[in-house]
Amino acid sequence: MVTIYDIAKACGCSSATVSKALNNYPDVSAKTREKILKKAKELGFVPNLQARALITNKTWNIGVLFEDKSHSGLTHYFFSQVLQGVKEQAEEKGYDITFISKNLGGVEMTYLEHCNRRKIDGVVIACIDFEDPQVTELMESDLPVVAIDFITSHIGSIVSDNVKGLYEITKYMISLGHKDIVYVYGHETHVTEERIRGFRKALDEASIPFSERMLVKSKYSEREDSEEAVEYIIKRGNLPTAIIFPDDCAAIWGIKTLRSHGIKVPEDISVAGFDGVEIGEMVYPRLTTMRQDTSRLGKEASLRCIQMIETKVHNPTMTTIGVELIEGGTAMPPREKDVILKPKKKN
Amino acid sequence: MVTIYDIAKACGCSSATVSKALNNYPDVSAKTREKILKKAKELGFVPNLQARALITNKTWNIGVLFEDKSHSGLTHYFFSQVLQGVKEQAEEKGYDITFISKNLGGVEMTYLEHCNRRKIDGVVIACIDFEDPQVTELMESDLPVVAIDFITSHIGSIVSDNVKGLYEITKYMISLGHKDIVYVYGHETHVTEERIRGFRKALDEASIPFSERMLVKSKYSEREDSEEAVEYIIKRGNLPTAIIFPDDCAAIWGIKTLRSHGIKVPEDISVAGFDGVEIGEMVYPRLTTMRQDTSRLGKEASLRCIQMIETKVHNPTMTTIGVELIEGGTAMPPREKDVILKPKKKN
DNA sequence: TAGAAAGTCGAAAACGATTTCGGAGTTTTC
DNA sequence: GAAAACTCCGAAATCGTTTTCGACTTTCTA
CATH class of the missing domain: 3.40.50.2300 (Response regulator)
Structure with missing residues (x-):
């Protein structure tokens, strides 16, 4: 796998400059920037998101939390449509989505813990038992959380009318x-x-x-x-x-x-x-x-979550989506x- | 966020020892191991998977590739059941799943590139146009790939009869x-x-x-x-x-x-x-x-993919799942x- | 033309883990 | 009683990025 060091070597500059060129920093001349970009493409450079996340503390991942005890989560018609909306909007903004669960590889963990391991940037909750203390723990954490069809005082909510x-x-x-x-x-x-x-x-x-x-x-x-x-x-x-x-x-x-x-x-x-x-x-x-x-419900939730992530202000808001006979x-x-x-x- | 260094300091030992204790290495005495585990729990330590992935080159993430052009991917009844199976099995083995797409945040990229960015460990493909050159590129890459309802000479296949x-x-x-x-x-x-x-x-x-x-x-x-x-x-x-x-x-x-x-x-x-x-x-x-x-189709695909990841042998195999009138x-x-x-x- | 300002660049630290290798101390062996 | 073997531990390198800050050039200003 080619790294920024490989590019640096090939261009006769430092990895710092490569990083800056790749990220559109102003303090790199047009000439070197161009050379670096060209070389990067030529070598087939793909940035390593893990490494980036480690230093920037942002994973570009949003978590989706839904009930899967009944083993019907994803096949639940309403939810699958909502999820589709969440996914589309997230993708458009450059985020991937990860399903949050209580159990990973036989190890019990709370939803919040799962998020912390993966360093999830924010969470969208839908179709879940909001009484679950683990859900409460998550909603009360520092993570940006948006819920669909649920209202509480400290997270974002997207609800149908x-x-x-x-x-x-x-x-x-x-x-x-x-x-x-x-x-x-x-x-x-x-x-x-x-x-x-x-x-x-x-x-x-x-x-x-x-x-x-x-x-x-x-x-x-x-x-x-x-x-x-x-x-x-x-x-x-x-x-x-x-x-x-x-x-x-x-x-x-x-x-x-x-x-x-x-x-x-x-x-x-x-x-x-x-x-x-x-x-x-x-x-x-x-x-x-x-x-x-449903699709809009998902999209709005996704969008709201991303807004919270990017602006870093987590004020509770509520968006109501219309219904139609x-x-x-x-x-x-x-x-x-x-x-x-x-x-x-x-x- | 508490790190292994925090634990090390609290226990009066090195981060190396903490890591070993946490990962059940043999060369750490029962006494210190116990002390470390206790302290870790006490401080609410949660390992950072990004950091771990960076050094171990394993993300515990499996990618799922399916057609979403029609905007009906997840709501596709057959697929959503298969996906549920993939997800359940992956979770049981400690893996999260990530949807692979061609476009992330307005940036065009190939499926393979998406996988490389995220350092996906393996991929499950279903309900997709296998003629797509990008899909071929992925199947011919070094990644472990398992396809559902498709057969080719160099990846794993799970098919219904x-x-x-x-x-x-x-x-x-x-x-x-x-x-x-x-x-x-x-x-x-x-x-x-x-x-x-x-x-x-x-x-x-x-x-x-x-x-x-x-x-x-x-x-x-x-x-x-x-x-x-x-x-x-x-x-x-x-x-x-x-x-x-x-x-x-x-x-x-x-x-x-x-x-x-x-x-x-x-x-x-x-x-x-x-x-x-x-x-x-x-x-x-x-x-x-x-x-x-469908559920089994998904589970078998997931399992096969994980096997390929963990054994590192990517020989093509085929599993046939029975059908019932x-x-x-x-x-x-x-x-x-x-x-x-x-x-x-x-x- | 000297000094200030602006433009470029790189060394090095950081992120949070894993892993190698060698050293110190302890126990066993002959 | 010395050598060999074994236990336990830590220093340091490493993964691939980002980012700060200082240094060096070049251009501008008076």
Whole structure:
């Protein structure tokens, strides 16, 4: 491997000058700079980032932290899109990304320790249990940290407009004529709180009384949990006319479960998801859902993290990314349950 | 950040001894070793991998190379599962993974150059255009390289049993009574060749004459291309009774296109995919397909790469991973087209 | 034309580890 | 009781960069 010393020797100058020429320092004459650059290319010089990092204390690496306990991390549709965004933006700015884990080669270590070993410049967190003390440790460290869909006082946050998201989709359901709507919520996190706020806001505006029955707990995005939630809704009787799920996969598994009980979607019951990932488009009929701009979520997080790294100011900030209703085919006006409307026809 | 010098000072010994104690060298007494380890933990020492890498020439980093031009890399269902496998196995062995790209911070560079900058220990390649001269350059370099679903004479290969895959699924279609089967193939790569071999083998065994009409070209995994292929099949007339697609997504988009023309699946035409990703299970009815053990594909690639790194012998090897038929609901016996069977009923 | 200012360059220290080799001290061997 | 063998440790070189600071040239200014 060719080093700056090789170039120095070939050019008859010192390694210091080579380094300066390569890094556009002003105190090297145009002539020598040119000679050095030419020689560097000629010899196929590639700078050694390890050596550079050692002295500059910057690795050009940003860490990505996400839940991988379920072994589904990267295959998690929402996350993989976010990650794609993070990666693209990081690359554009010259950073590589590294996955942060708790265990490396059989050695237990905290997330922070992993970052310190690799001298990660900053971290993007997504889809993770923010209650984990190790995550807290990381967020409270000196590292620049940006979280997606989580808000706290001392790091950057990029969030989807969850209040609006659930508000809009609920309003949409109401506009179709639904009054008996259930929101199946996932982890009890900030996101869930926001969504429930949006849900209730829409109900309030339509003067539909809220009841605890309208909220059903499930876990996030796991097939079995979604199925369980639906089973529960069916078992307790008195079916709602619409169900909103916390994510598209949950909605799809939910629909499958409903159908397996002979309940037709959307004829008997309307369903909506949340996320707007591609799978929603693959099922029939196309899933009604709220699209989150996942790629932008990732890109903004990446960008924000890099800003924090480069400006060295770590003030907490929050960026909200808009959401968009996708009118698919899994929601329609509810059946006229009783003959209430018949008298009207008599007129 | 605390260094080995800090530990040395605190223990009244030299940095050399600290290093040795930390790395289990034999020439340090149990007593001092213990003292050093204790102090290291007490001070919260975390080794600096950059510094270590500089001298040992090993970064504990493996690179992952995949196509990201289409901006769909990480969200590509098949790949994300493979990547998950690569990552898990790498982590278990103490390696981090880094995505290799052609462009970093607006600076064009070859894949190999990216690897050299980061001093990547080895590379796993998947889902990529193996014709790319940059990929060739990488494969011909001194780096340990393992490819998934590609075979060449000088690197490690992990491949699914594609011959068997298409053989089995074709045989299955034949066993249902299909004779007029189309295989929609993707990129003309090694994988495609193998699959076509399997396809023809099944036909031969059943004495079904092969015709060029049975092969229809499409691109790999892009929605529009799959739709186009189906449109073509419809337009040219004389529909086959079964279509096998090169991957599950293509199959799902294909089914959507067929249905949009009023063709029922599986009643009018049977369909099968390939890959066995989760989406196949989400659609109705469940997609008939061949499951590839994606996670294992990734894990084996990772493991093989690490072996090459650690043993320093880069002999080309090939590992084949089995596939498994999933009988879904998108394939059934073909309609009895004409009244050929009626005479039988007379009996 | 002398002195100041600007422009170039290089020696050397630093970053944080690993590893070689030899020396000092201790124990074993004959 | 001396030589040989073994234990334990540290000085110093090394990996490939960056960066400071002083020195030397050249150009500018009055």
